[in-house]
Amino acid sequence: MAAQGLRAQVDSLLLQLLRDLEELEAKRAALNARVEEGWFSLSKARYAMGAKSVGPLQYASRMEPQVCVYTSEAQDGLQKVWVVRASAQTPEEVGPREAALRRRKGLSRTPEPESSPAPRDPLNWFGILVPHSLRHAQASFREGLQLAADMASLQIRIDWGQSQLRGLQEKLKQLEPEST
Helix, strand or coil: CHHHHHHHHHHHHHHHHHHHHHHHHHHHHHHHHHHHHHHHHHHHHHHHHCCCCCCHHHCCCCCCCCEEEEEEECCCCCEEEEEEECCCCCHHHHCCCCCCCCCCCCCCCCCCCCCCCCCCCHHHHHCCCCCHHHHHHHHHHHHHHHHHHHHHHHHHHHHHHHHHHHHHHHHHHHHHHHHC
């Protein structure tokens, strides 16, 4: 009787594992398509703007991340990976720059120009009017990054499912010699 319930658990876990593997394969194909599309659009932009106009020499001297990758652990012990866009301003940057009072009249000194933050969009490194293919390449790579995070979560779930399946099969092997 217990072996019958264990077999039902093995069957349902195996079906879930196969669905996850099928989903992983679909996401891999989509990731490959997004990355290929991104590189193709990037080559179109290089052709339109010139080979030296789109390259590492145009990168900003101080780069900031556009996205952050986070992981968390759910109640069942599985880790989840997701991608979050980096916020434009952190809470520390929102407050006033100086906590002291300002003197309106007094010594006349030239104010120091505040360094303006670098543009958040990396496409601005390549000029103001960038070709549509460069924007398309950026969007393709962003979609690919999201797919990669989804694939990582799915792979963790598949590994967990495989370990659970092995454990259930071991229990089933221990119960079967007793019943025969």
